[in-house]
Every structure is written in C-alpha cells, then in structure tokens.
Amino acid sequence: MNDSRIRDVVIVGGGTAGWMAAAALSATMGEQLRIRLVESEQIGTVGVGEATIPAIRLFNGLVGIDENEFICATQGSFKLGIEFIDWGRVGESYMHVFGQLGQSLDLIEFWQYWLRGREEAISEPIGHYSFNEEAARNLRFARVPRIPNTHLDGISYAFHFDAGLYAKFLRGLAEKNGATRTEGMITGVSRNPENGHIRSITLDSGEEIAGELFIDCSGFRGLLIEQELETGYVDWTHWLLCDRAIAVPTENVGPPRPYTQSIAHPAGWQWRIPLQHRTGNGHVFSTEYISEDEATALLLKTVEGKPLADPRTIPFKTGMRRKAWNANVIALGLSSGFIEPLESTSIHLIQNGIAKLISHFPDREFRQANVDAYNRRIEYDYERIRDFIILHYHANQRDEAFWTRCREMDVPDTLRDKIDLFRATGRIFREQEELFVEVGWFQVLNGQNIVPETYHPLADALTKEELAGFLRDIRTIVANNAARLPTHAEFIAATCAAQ
Ligand code: FAD
Numbered sequence: 001m002n003d004s005r006i007r008d009v010v011i012v013g014g015g016t017a018g019w020m021a022a023a024a025l026s027a028t029m030g031e032q033l034r035i036r037l038v039e040s041e042q043i044g045t046v047g048v049g050e051a052t053i054p055a056i057r058l059f060n061g062l063v064g065i066d067e068n069e070f071i072c073a074t075q076g077s078f079k080l081g082i083e084f085i086d087w088g089r090v091g092e093s094y095m096h097v098f099g100q101l102g103q104s105l106d107l108i109e110f111w112q113y114w115l116r117g118r119e120e121a122i123s124e125p126i127g128h129y130s131f132n133e134e135a136a137r138n139l140r141f142a143r144v145p146r147i148p149n150t151h152l153d154g155i156s157y158a159f160h161f162d163a164g165l166y167a168k169f170l171r172g173l174a175e176k177n178g179a180t181r182t183e184g185m186i187t188g189v190s191r192n193p194e195n196g197h198i199r200s201i202t203l204d205s206g207e208e209i210a211g212e213l214f215i216d217c218s219g220f221r222g223l224l225i226e227q228e229l230e231t232g233y234v235d236w237t238h239w240l241l242c243d244r245a246i247a248v249p250t251e252n253v254g255p256p257r258p259y260t261q262s263i264a265h266p267a268g269w270q271w272r273i274p275l276q277h278r279t280g281n282g283h284v285f286s287t288e289y290i291s292e293d294e295a296t297a298l299l300l301k302t303v304e305g306k307p308l309a310d311p312r313t314i315p316f317k318t319g320m321r322r323k324a325w326n327a328n329v330i331a332l333g334l335s336s337g338f339i340e341p342l343e344s345t346s347i348h349l350i351q352n353g354i355a356k357l358i359s360h361f362p363d364r365e366f367r368q369a370n371v372d373a374y375n376r377r378i379e380y381d382y383e384r385i386r387d388f389i390i391l392h393y394h395a396n397q398r399d400e401a402f403w404t405r406c407r408e409m410d411v412p413d414t415l416r417d418k419i420d421l422f423r424a425t426g427r428i429f430r431e432q433e434e435l436f437v438e439v440g441w442f443q444v445l446n447g448q449n450i451v452p453e454t455y456h457p458l459a460d461a462l463t464k465e466e467l468a469g470f471l472r473d474i475r476t477i478v479a480n481n482a483a484r485l486p487t488h489a490e491f492i493a494a495t496c497a498a499q
Contacts, residue, residue, distance in 0.1 A: 004363040007034055010211035011179075012186060012201065012224060014039025016049055016163055017333025017350045018217035019170035023063040024354045026177035029361070035179040036209060038201065042185060045167065046219055046314065046334060048247050050273045050280045051079060051260045051344040052158040054098050055435075059351045063173055072496040073169050074161035075276040077256045078488060080136040082343070086264040087448055089397045094447030095259070096343075097132035099156030101439045102474050108456045110474075111442050113467060115426050115455035122468045126446060129474050132156060134482035136259045141488040147481050152474070155485075158344070160260065160273045160280075182209065186218075189228045197328040197366070198224055212364055215357075216331045220338070225321055225331040232322035233337075239390050239411065240318040241289075241402065242268050242340055246296050247282040247312050251305035255489040262342060265298060266290065267402040271341065276492060278308055284340050289402040316340070318386075324378040325371050330357055337382055342392055345385045348435065352381055377433070384434045387415040388441070395419070395448035419450065426452030 009025060011018050014037055022037045060070060070076065081097030088094070102110030110129065117123030127133035132155060135141060144154035175181065188202035200210040201224075216224040225231050237243060256274035263270045268285030283299035290298075296311050320337030324330060331337075332353045339345060360374040393406040394415075411419075421427055422445050428438040462470060486494070 002363055004365055005032070006212045006362065006364055007032070008211045009033050009035050009213045009215065010201065010209055011035065011037040011215045011217055013037075013217035013219060013333070013335070014167065014171070014181065015045035015217060015219060015333060016167055016347060017335070018215075019167045019174060020059070020347075020350050021215050021217060021332055021354055022174035022179040023170040023177075024059070024358070026174045026179040027063045028358060030177045030179070035174070036182060036211070037174070037179060038182045038184060038186060038203065038209065040185045041183060045164070047163065047312075048245070048280070048282065048314065049163045049341070049347055050275065051160050051271070051341065053344055053348050054156050054158045055348055055351060056158055059354075063170070065169075065173070068495050069499060070161075070169060071159070071492065072499045074159075074165040075278075076159050076161035077274050077276060077492060078141045078258050079158040079160050079260060080132045080141065080155065080258045082260045082262055083136075084262050084264070084392070084444075084447060086398075087262070087269075087392060087396060089449070090264075094443065095127055095130075095133050095136065096440060096443045096447065097127075097130050097136060097259070098158065099130070099132045100153040101126065101442070102129040103151055105470070106458055106461070108458050109428075109438060109442070111439075111446070112426060112456040112459040113462070113470065115452060116459040117467055117471050119455075120464060120467070122464070123471060124475060126443070129471070129478060131478045131482060134478050135485055136257070138482055139255055139257060139488050140482060140485035141258045141491045142485045144481075144485070147477060150477055152477060157258075160275055162275055162277075182207070186223060189224065191228075195327070196229075198228065212328065213362065214329045216329050216335045217333050219334045220316065222321065222331060222335040224329045225326060225335050229326050229329060231326045231331075233317070233319050234322055235317065235319045236339075236386055237318050239386070239409065240340060240393070241286040241406065242284045242318070243316060244287055244292065244295070245282050245284045245314045245316065245340075246292070246299050247280070247314060248299060248303065248310070249278045249280055249308045250303045251308060252277075252279055253304040255487065256492070258488040260344065263302070264396075264398070266400045268295070269342065270299060270302060272304070276496075279303075279305060284342075286402060289400075320379070320382045323375045324353065325374050328366055330374075332357075336378070339382070339385055339389055342389050343385070343436070345389075345435070349381065349385070352435075353378060380432070381435065383412070383414065384431070384436070387412055387418070388436050388444070390415055391419070391441075391444055392448070395445065395450050397449060419445070422452060423450055424453055426455045
C-alpha cells in the first residue's frame with residue numbers, strides 16, 4: 001500500500017467547476033478521499049454558462065445523474081447544435097449540428113460526394129442531409145439512437161440548462177457521496193516553506209482548512225493558482241478580440257428551439273439560449289470597436305422577449321493559465337483560462353480537466369513528470385479549441401472594421417494548415433484527442449464560405465445518376481424520420497410531467 005496517498009482534497013469555489021469537481025471526485029474516489037468544498041455566497045458565481053456539447057452526457061452518467069430528473073430540475077432543454085446567423089456574410093445562416101452528416105461511403109466522408117454533387121448542381125443545402133439539422137429546423141426532438149433500418153446514426157444531443165440549478169443539482173449528488181461544504185470567504189493562504197505548496201486556507205471566520213491537494217475553482221480571480229502561486233497567463237487577445245460580455249435573461253417567446261443561436265454583430269456576436277423558464281441572452285464584443293453602452297443597446301434591441309433583469313457586464317481576457325497544474329494546485333474552470341462561449345466549450349473543459357485529473361491523480365510526491373504530462377494535455381486541448389473559435393472570426397466576408405481585421409490577421413499555424421488543406425482538397429483530419437471532429441470543422445468551413453478547389457477522386461466512383469440517387473435517399477430518410485419526431489416542447493413537457 002502506497003503510504004503517500006492523498007486523503008484531503010480542498011475545492012476552492014462552488015460554481016459549476018467546483019461542484020462538477022466535487023460530484024465527480026466523490027462519485028469515483030469518494031471512498032479514498034475527504035473532499036471539502038468552500039464557497040462564498042457573498043462573492044457568488046459568474047452566473048452564466050448554460051449551453052453544452054454532447055460529451056456532458058458522459059459526465060452526467062459518471063456522476064450518476066438521471067437525465068430526465070436533471071432536465072426538469074435545471075429548467076433544461078435539449079440542444080442539437082448551434083445556428084450561426086450573419087457570420088460569413090450578413091443575411092446568411094448555417095448550422096453546426098452534432099452527429100453524423102449524411103453517410104460516409106468507402107473511405108471518404110459524405111461531404112466529398114456532396115461537393116461533387118454541388119459541382120453537378122444536384123446537391124441540396126448540406127443541412128438537408130443531417131438528421132440533427134432537420135429535427136432542429138423543425139423544432140423537433142426525441143432520443144433516437146439510430147434511424148431504423150438504415151446505416152444512419154440517430155439524434156446526437158447536449159443540453160441547455162440554468163447554471164445555478166445545475167450547480168445545486170450537483171451539490172446534492174456530491175453531498176450524498178460524502179463531500180462537505182463550508183460557507184465562508186477565504187481571506188488567507190499558508191504555504192509549506194520547504195516546497196512552496198499550499199498547506200491551508202483561512203476563512204473570514206478564522207477557521208483554517210488544511211489539505212494535500214487543492215482544486216482552484218475560484219473563477220476568473222484564480223485565488224490560489226494566480227493570486228497566490230503567480231502562475232502566469234497566456235494571452236490570446238490578439239487572435240480573439242472580444243473582451244466583454246453583457247448578459248440579460250428574457251421571457252420566452254414561442255416554443256423553445258432545440259438549438260443555440262449565435263448572431264454576428266458589427267463588433268462581436270450574440271447568444272440566445274432557450275430554457276424552460278426563460279431565454280439566456282448575451283452580447284460578446286470588443287470594447288476597441290464598440291462601447292459598452294452601444295453594445296447593451298444593441299443587445300436590448302435584438303432580444304426577442306421582455307428582459308427579466310438588468311443587463312450585467314462580464315469582462316474577460318481570452319487565454320489560458322501558463323500551467324493548469326502548479327505545485328499542489330489544479331485550476332479548473334475560469335481560473336484555468338477562458339475561451340468565449342461561441343462553441344459552448346468551457347463546461348466541457350471543466351469536465352475534461354476533471355477526467356484528466358482522475359487519470360493523472362497524484363500522490364503526495366507530486367511527481368513532476370505526471371504534472372508536466374497533465375499540463376501538456378490540457379494545453380493541447382485549449383489550443384485546438386482556440387483554433388476552432390478563431391476560424392469562426394477569420395473566415396468571414398463582412399466589411400466592418402472589426403471583421404476586416406479578423407479576416408486579415410495572421411492565425412496560428414495549426415489553424416492555417418487546416419484551412420489550407422481544406423481549401424485545396426476539401427479534406428480535414430482530426431489530430432490526436434482534438435475535441436471537434438472532422439464534420440464539425442466541415443460545417444463551419446463550408447458554412448463560412450471556404451470553397452475547396454477540388455473533391456476526393458473516390459467521389460467520382462459513382463455515376464451521376466447513382467450519386468443523385470444516393471443523395472436523394474439520404475435526404476428522404478432524414479426528412480421523413482425528422483417529421484415523425486415529437487416537437488421539442490412536447491418532449492420536454494412529457495419528460496417533466498412524468499417526474
Ligand atoms: P464561478 O462561477 O465564478 O465560481 C467561482 C466560485 O469561487 C464561487 O463559488 C465563488 O463564491 C468562489 N470564490 C471565489 N473567491 C472566493 C473566496 N475568496 N472565498 C470563497 N469562495 C470564493 N460555458 C459553457 O460551457 N457554455 C456557455 O454557454 C458558457 N457561456 C458563458 C458566457 C460568459 C459570458 C462567460 C463569462 C462564461 C461562459 N461560460 C460558458 C463559461 C462558464 O460560465 C464557466 O466555465 C463556468 O460557469 C465555471 O465557472 P467557475 O465555476 O470556474 O467560476
């Protein structure tokens with residue numbers, strides 16, 4: 001038995017990151033660890049972060065969440081993807097939906113056939129070949145793992161939820177599994193003089209809480225990772241110019257869409273996230289190109305329902321902590337870095353950090369090779385997501401100063417290589433553990449009007465008639481099956497009525 005085993009874990013902060021960490025660690029390692037979480041109601045949480053990607057279902061499964069109970073308890077809705085409006089050019093829209101697009105044949109992706117069909121004027125808009133998009137555009141939803149009697153996948157989905165209610169829900173699970181919560185403001189930190197590791201935190205009540213491993217979930221302030229350990233920050237604001245968000249909830253207008261909307265504006269973009277009891281809205285923008293007052297006015301002019309609260313400002317700096325793990329502190333959530341919520345990746349990065357923490361779980365020796373390996377993997381994940389977000393800004397044909405700068409700027413080499421390969425050949429290759437799969441990249445590249453010079457030669461293996469039949473069959477199957485689904489509103493109502 002290894003007697004350097006870690007017993008005492010202290011989680012600093014009780015936002016989405018803190019409670020996700022507490023729920024996951026108590027579910028998986030609760031027998032071995034004493035988990036204490038400290039949070040301050042006086043400080044509160046960031047209070048946004050309501051759209052997710054399908055991987056969250058793995059996390060919810062890991063911590064033992066009943067999905068129907070969770071949807072009702074968090075006023076949640078189902079998410080099939082994101083609609084991007086005015087991103088390429090004003091007046092255009094496309095969707096980045098989850099799940100399969102058409103059907104791959106032989107060794108090549110479906111869109112290679114679609115590209116050939118486009119040249120021959122027999123392809124319909126790409127979304128017509130996606131079950132998720134057909135369901136989304138028709139406001140329909142159901143859990144369908146596969147389209148019966150076909151080779152086509154069914155619905156792939158994530159959620160929208162009220163972030164405060166999600167944290168509360170996770171708290172219930174974590175406490176049931178033995179994690180404990182302390183209310184209080186952390187006012188002091190003590191270090192071990194020998195190695196600089198954090199030994200304890202002190203609360204305003206005078207109570208001292210000692211630990212062996214500290215998880216910093218204190219939000220943008222990075223109480224331990226930055227204020228105490230001065231780890232440093234890698235700044236990406238030269239690529240991602242937005243530095244502020246204004247958020248405002250509104251009353252719902254019409255039935256909830258089973259997708260997020262992202263609407264480009266002259267110096268940023270606006271989100272619309274449908275929940276059962278309200279719609280979350282926000283305008284993410286660059287203060288270099290629009291004032292906060294103008295940005296607020298634009299948001300209030302373009303929301304669909306009546307505001308339910310005053311608009312709230314959230315400044316941010318895009319980038320990541322130089323090391324997510326420093327000494328005996330691991331930063332999760334906003335304390336580890338921030339990439340704007342254009343593709344709903346922050347909660348995923350929390351989940352990813354927790355999964356990797358479990359696989360790299362240390363003992364009291366805190367072996368450097370293990371810490372370095374964790375940091376390398378986290379850095380890789382952040383950088384690939386950063387590239388994907390930059391793509392949305394870079395591939396535009398708009399004419400405002402903000403958008404012109406985004407189009408003309410140098411982008412990271414890793415992104416440049418992807419764009420060049422796609423433009424030349426229509427090909428996309430996913431690297432290592434990169435989060436977004438090829439079909440996700442395709443939808444954004446294509447949706448923002450990057451047109452490949454050619455398509456894969458294997459797409460010519462079909463005759464024109466065969467290709468037309470292949471495209472038509474998929475189109476028909478997708479449309480017919482989507483039309484049979486219940487509406488999203490009906491599905492939620494039935495789910496919550498049964499609770
Ligand atoms: P916080 O919510 O800020 O929590 C910090 C915690 O630390 C609080 O409990 C606070 O009380 C505690 N704390 C801090 N200092 C002290 C102290 N001294 N003593 C005691 N306690 C302390 N993510 C998505 O995945 N999807 C989205 O759609 C999305 N939209 C976003 C929109 C915006 C504008 C922003 C800014 C973020 C968005 N995010 C989104 C990110 C998401 O909100 C965060 O990743 C998530 O909420 C995690 O936040 P957190 O727990 O790290 O920090």
